[in-house]
Amino acid sequence: MKSTPSSPAPAKTDSPWAPLAARVFRALWIAQLVSNIGSWMQTVGAQWLLVGHGAALVTLVQTAASLPVVLLALPSGVIADRFDRRSVLLAAQFAMLAVSGTLAVLAFTDSLSPTLLLVLTFLLGGGTALMGPAWQAIQPELVERRRLGQAAALGAVNMNLARAVGPALGGALVAAAGAGWVFAFNAASYLGIAAVLLVWRRPPTAAPGTGNEGLLAALHAGRRYVWNAPGVRRVLLRTLLFVPGGAALWALLPLTASRSLGLGSGGYGLLLGAVGVGAVAGAFTLPRVRRVLGANGTLAAGAVVFAGVLAVLATVRTPWLVAAALLPGGLAWIAVLSTLNAAVQTRLPGWVRARGLAVYLLVFQGGQALAAPLWGALAGRLGLSGSLLTAGAVMLLSAASVRRWPLHDPEGINPSPSDHWPAPPLVFEPGEADGPVLVSVVYRVPAGNRAEFTDRMHHVARSRRRTGALTWGLYQDGSEPERFVETYLISSWAEHLAQHHVRLTATDRDHEERARELLTPGTLPEVTHAFDTTSGPAVRQRTNVGAPGSGP
Incomplete structure (x- = not known):
């Protein structure tokens, strides 16, 4: 039926x-x-x-x-x-x-x-x-x-x-x-x-997100x-x-x-x-x-x-x-x-x-x-x-x-899935259990947009945590004030892939786009994935800087 x-x-x-x-x-x-x-x-x-x-x-x-x-x-x-x-x-x-x-x-x-x-x-x-x-x-x-x-x-x-x-x-x-x-x-x-x-x-379906x-x-x-x-x-x-x-x-x-x-x-x-x-x-x-x-x-x-x-x-x-x-x-x-x-x-x-x-x-x-x-x-x-x-x-x-305390959704979440992050171009193939994974995203923000950018990134923070981030932070470079660094920690590579392909929603995409509207014209975020070298069986070259504009 x-x-x-x-x-x-x-x-x-x-x-x-x-x-x-x-x-x-x-x-x-x-x-x-x-x-x-x-x-x-x-x-x-x-x-x-x-x-x-x-x-x-x-x-x-x-x-x-x-x-x-x-x-x-x-x-x-x-x-x-x-x-x-x-x-x-x-x-x-x-x-x-x-x-x-x-x-x-x-x-x-x-x-x-x-x-x-x-x-x-x-x-x-x-x-x-x-x-x-x-x-x-x-x-x-x-x-x-x-x-x-x-x-x-x-x-x-x-x-x-x-x-x-x-x-x-x-x-x-x-x-x-x-x-x-x-x-x-x-x-x-x-x-x-x-x-x-x-x-x-x-229809047979994979158990999503787990x-x-x-x-x-x-x-x-x-x-x-x-x-x-x-x-x-x-x-x-x-x-x-x-x-x-x-x-x-x-x-x-x-x-x-x-x-x-x-x-x-x-x-x-x-x-x-x-x-x-x-x-x-x-x-x-x-x-x-x-x-x-x-x-x-x-x-x-x-x-x-x-x-x-x-x-x-x-x-x-x-x-x-x-x-x-x-x-x-x-x-x-x-x-x-x-x-x-x-x-x-x-x-x-x-x-x-x-x-x-x-x-x-x-x-x-x-x-x-x-x-x-x-x-x-x-x-x-x-x-x-x-x-x-x-x-x-x-x-x-x-x-x-x-x-x-009215029934209110301040983010107006649209739960429709959005697979908008491209696969990260790593130089090796991590195992699903490899981790934790530290994701860093560098943004360039002009002086007039910094306060609004920081405010919009609070919505991005909730998005990261909803989809798997254990910790999250946003830092301003002391020597280059226009340089902001977002970092968040994911428990495993499998969890991060689930973020990429299963867990993101249309609302997550919208929050990212609204924050990136405030970047310095002509610049794109730079994404880095770093793997823990203390918990794995061997130390490998475990960092890669994604191409500008690639998703986390």
């Missing part, structure tokens, strides 16, 4: 459903919907089995599902960047099938203790952690880049449509036949995604990119400011349903379903909301609405009023998360996409995993109402912080 993105008429380009015209994306979306319904059915079953064991154990279900992402997201991102992402996804599906099947067997035989339930939920979370970065990273292979925002919104619609259906089905099934059947359905639901992935003939580097080196490369991409860091900050308060709803809703509203498992499922219905309905209004409010207005409004929903949960004891309040809660949740997801997707180049998304998932899931037990503990001290009102206050602070 081959993904063939459609070419709709211009009037339909912005349709929120446009990505579904891509055949593989559509098939995976439908299979994921079934799987997500199974996951929500299982969540209801797991939480309801623990309702009688206290608030702490109930909230630990969310922690057990999210904590593996905190522990495994970054290694999973490296795996998704190094290996075939289709194979990674298949391995995750079959692993989660095995764990869910075990849960079902234990439930049917009345052998499922709270400890075993939490342990197996944790293992399922491990499968989710393995799957997450690879799943997010294949989206640009399935739909056109200009539709990644719509694809992210459809992913949120998928989850919330499942939330609208799954909890109600799960609650009814638990009440009618027991938790074992919801676990069994969830196990079978993984087969649909596996079937689509097995049919999909993904070369032969080990796990730790690849992790450091991903960390360097994220740290030196201000726009990505800002998405992570906004996620961190929203998720902890939002986690209170998911952690405390089962307790609210049972203790405050006197509902059974079916009623709890209907409350979760109301959130899902609101989110699905929100998908139709979200494009208009974003046009009117913009990305930052959407984030602020979503947090305010969510705070209001938490206040209703804390004070209202009428089930239908609570269900009505949860409808805008679902809309606010999808509005914020789809905005954040689309922002991080469009700011990451292909070579580090899975690792960057792994960091995003780490912050998102980690915020939920760490916040959920805190809300449970707070509920034990202040009561449910006090804990929910505190969470609402946290959400209002999140909304107020948008003005101080």
Whole structure:
């Protein structure tokens, strides 16, 4: 099966459903919907089995599902960047099938203790952690880049449509036949995604940007990119400011349903379903909301609405009023998360996409995993109402912080690859492991341009660090003030070749060109590559001055 993105008429380009015209994306979306319904059915079953064991154990279900992402997201991102992402996804599906099947067997035989339930939920979370970065990273292979925002919104619609259906089905099934059947359905639901992935003939691709580097080196490369991409860091900050308060709803809703509203498992499922219905309905209004409010207005409004929903949960004891309040809660949740997801997707180049998304998932899931037990503990001290009102206050602070820390990319990163550096003309062939490599670039800058040149080179510095530089410096020659020397250190020759041919983006090229506009007319940068002579097996002639104008 081959993904063939459609070419709709211009009037339909912005349709929120446009990505579904891509055949593989559509098939995976439908299979994921079934799987997500199974996951929500299982969540209801797991939480309801623990309702009688206290608030702490109930909230630990969310922690057990999210904590593996905190522990495994970054290694999973490296795996998704190094290996075939289709194979990674298949391995995750079959692993989660095995764990869910075990849960079902234990439930049917009345052998499922709270400890075993939490342990197996944790293992399922491990499968989710393995799957997450690879799943997010294949989206640009399935739909056109200009539709990644719509694809992210459809992913949120998928989850919330499942939330609208799954909890109600799960609650009814638990009440009618027991938790074992919801676990069994969830196990079978993984087969649909596996079937689509097995049919999909993904073109074989080399693992971009990792070369032969080990796990730790690849992790450091991903960390360097994220740290030196201000726009990505800002998405992570906004996620961190929203998720902890939002986690209170998911952690405390089962307790609210049972203790405050006197509902059974079916009623709890209907409350979760109301959130899902609101989110699905929100998908139709979200494009208009974003046009009117913009990305930052959407984030602020979503947090305010969510705070209001938490206040209703804390004070209202009428089930239908609570269900009505949860409808805008679902809309606010999808509005914020789809905005954040689309922002991080469009700011990451292909070579580090899975690792960057792994960091995003780490912050998102980690915020939920760490916040959920805190809300449970707070509920034990202040009561449910006090804990929910505190969470609402946290959400209002999140909304107020948008003005101080808006969703903003100061560099306007265009992640399209740019192979604009020519191969360095060395007099010998270095080995991939040779290094460190010291790259020096000499510039001639007239007196009137030096301050502006130095300012523009700060953007070049971030570019070098994003793509692999361990250190960076810019020096002015004391005897020739017009002579500036840029130096940066790369861990190996393989890393530097990855800079040349894989890691550079259109934004990196633009920053270099803007800095070079200020050079003395008629001069070009002079590039030198120097190799460490102390760590190799032999001392060789390891320097070469590139031809003027050659790339680093």
